[in-house]
Amino acid sequence: MIEVIDLSYTYPDGTTALRDVSLKISDGELVAIMGPNGAGKTTLVKHFNGLLKPSKGKVLVDGVSTDKMTVAELSRKVGFVFQNADHQLFAETVEKEIEFTLKNLGFQENLEELKVKALEEFDLLKYREKSPFSLSGGERKRVALASVLCANPKTIILDEPTAGQDIIQKNNLLELIRRFNSEGKTIVIVSHDIEFIVDLNPRIIVLVSGRVLCDGSVQHVLTNKSILEYSSLTPAQITEFAWRLCEEWTPLPRNIVTVDQLLAALKEHIIGGGL
Amino acid sequence: MSFNIFEAFKYRRKKTFIHSLDPRTKLALALGVSALSIIFTELIVLLIIFLSLVPLLLIAKSIKEWTSTVKGLTLLIVFILFVNIIFNGLSFAISMVLRIFSLITAFSLFFLTVHPDELSQALIQMKIPFSFAFAMSMAIRYVPTIANEAQTIREAQMSRGLELEKGGFTQRIKNFIPIIIPLIVSSIRRAISIAESLESRGFGAYPNRTYLLPLKMRKRDYTVLITLLAAIIISVIIKFVVGLPPLLLLSIPF
Numbered sequence: 055m056i057e058v059i060d061l062s063y064t065y066p067d068g069t070t071a072l073r074d075v076s077l078k079i080s081d082g083e084l085v086a087i088m089g090p091n092g093a094g095k096t097t098l099v100k101h102f103n104g105l106l107k108p109s110k111g112k113v114l115v116d117g118v119s120t121d122k123m124t125v126a127e128l129s130r131k132v133g134f135v136f137q138n139a140d141h142q143l144f145a146e147t148v149e150k151e152i153e154f155t156l157k158n159l160g161f162q163e164n165l166e167e168l169k170v171k172a173l174e175e176f177d178l179l180k181y182r183e184k185s186p187f188s189l190s191g192g193e194r195k196r197v198a199l200a201s202v203l204c205a206n207p208k209t210i211i212l213d214e215p216t217a218g219q220d221i222i223q224k225n226n227l228l229e230l231i232r233r234f235n236s237e238g239k240t241i242v243i244v245s246h247d248i249e250f251i252v253d254l255n256p257r258i259i260v261l262v263s264g265r266v267l268c269d270g271s272v273q274h275v276l277t278n279k280s281i282l283e284y285s286s287l288t289p290a291q292i293t294e295f296a297w298r299l300c301e302e303w304t305p306l307p308r309n310i311v312t313v314d315q316l317l318a319a320l321k322e323h324i325i326g327g328g329l
Numbered sequence: 330m331s332f333n334i335f336e337a338f339k340y341r342r343k344k345t346f347i348h349s350l351d352p353r354t355k356l357a358l359a360l361g362v363s364a365l366s367i368i369f370t371e372l373i374v375l376l377i378i379f380l381s382l383v384p385l386l387l388i389a390k391s392i393k394e395w396t397s398t399v400k401g402l403t404l405l406i407v408f409i410l411f412v413n414i415i416f417n418g419l420s421f422a423i424s425m426v427l428r429i430f431s432l433i434t435a436f437s438l439f440f441l442t443v444h445p446d447e448l449s450q451a452l453i454q455m456k457i458p459f460s461f462a463f464a465m466s467m468a469i470r471y472v473p474t475i476a477n478e479a480q481t482i483r484e485a486q487m488s489r490g491l492e493l494e495k496g497g498f499t500q501r502i503k504n505f506i507p508i509i510i511p512l513i514v515s516s517i518r519r520a521i522s523i524a525e526s527l528e529s530r531g532f533g534a535y536p537n538r539t540y541l542l543p544l545k546m547r548k549r550d551y552t553v554l555i556t557l558l559a560a561i562i563i564s565v566i567i568k569f570v571v572g573l574p575p576l577l578l579l580s581i582p583f
Contacts, residue, residue, distance in 0.1 A: 105484050125487040134488035140518070141478070141485045144510035154507065158490025187514065202489060 055081050056102055056132075056209065056240070060111035063097055063264075071097040073264040074111070079242065081208070084235045086243045086251050088275075089261035090286040095244045098261065099211050102242065103132040115209075130159050133207035137214040139198035143186040148178055148197050151186055152204045159205050172204035192223040199230075209240040216247045228253055252276065252290045252311050260285045277309040292316055339473055340444050346549070347389035352443045352451035354550040359439040361557045365564055366431040372420055373577045375427035382434045391441045398437045405429070420580040445469045450544055459538065467523070475516060482511045 056079040063072040071094040079085055087095045100106040101113045104120045113120045115131060136142060145151040152172050156165050173179045176196045181189060186197050203210060216224050231254060235241050245251055251272065258275040260267040262285050268275055275281055277293055296310040306323060310316050366378050386395050409429055413422035449466035453459055486507045493504045567573060
């Protein structure tokens, strides 16, 4: 469980990125953090594994203040996958890339077992002897994911996981996130990708100028016009289509976010005699 | 490790006498002062050189940036101090620290007050080929970008349990490998994409190109240059022809 209590953070150059943020993420939750560039999304999640320490307030991971723990200690509980895979990869082989994390975090007896499990999980067994630099963009992303998640952290933070990924890779990611979440892992995603988030259907926390603007379900947050405008987010295409249908044709519910919901609403409307 | 050293060498837009000087004048000033502080090894002379730079920092309103440069280089300064105390005595050690202070001050004054574009323009007008001048200003332009990237990579590897402060001396150096390699790889990738984007914008398409803002030397530039030249000539004469007066030869007696 992650508890954020009155957290403020000011960078050494004087810019304040977070102002009195309070929130709670329970075990097993799936959470998306959204908001415009510079809203403080990445700054907030960097507090979850201790990369940043609060200027004011507190961040508790499983009840322990992150002040009292090093990043390495917290990394066993909270895995943080950075946006750009190329910022993590350096080893001669994919296998060594995964060993690096496991050795750093002090795994010894079950190192081999965890390594093979991660290679299997991310479909990397056939590349285990290859240099990570020789792989494609999508494959490198998988190596980066495997190199953090091999340590089996209880909480997973993904910073902009879909940036620069094609649709196949996005769908893989979607499936992966759902699977990890169904296994009971807490997942926190920082993202701008509305369609991806709608498919994932997480709890959404919207940050604007370092403050929490709102906190709720996809249906609540992504169909609220004033929230969307205020946080420079665009509605999902289906939501926008439903709104246009409302404006130009016939009344429909205004909180539609998925194709299925729109289809159901249309069926009901037509059968119900609206047409 | 802190990357503030780079930050402190970054150009700041300000309106001061120093900022308004031609970059060639400031380059001459930095090189001239460096030459002087290398010619002399005497404590008092180096102190005078350093102290004469302080008013320039004040005029350029750059004391704060200069302080953070010096802070960033503390380790180097302490290293120079100790090595020299051990091998050459306290007096010489302090002289060497003053020398390094003068060099740092001269060059941070230059980089803090000369915009990278001005620098490349100055080099071009000094008949250095455009592609070299451009490479130079690109190099300066990308220092903060690469410093930022190094910071991100450091955080990414820390999230994989890397502890930089762990282990003995050789281990600590090895700890930097997971940071250095991604940094080199991504810098090479970036260089390739910059080269492609330059080409697609017509870089080098014609042998002669035109410039938006040609630099002009003004009266104040000549004043500074003449003062500098006079200082160098007088110093060289005193050092090599007349000999230093006893007052300037004073040193700490151990």
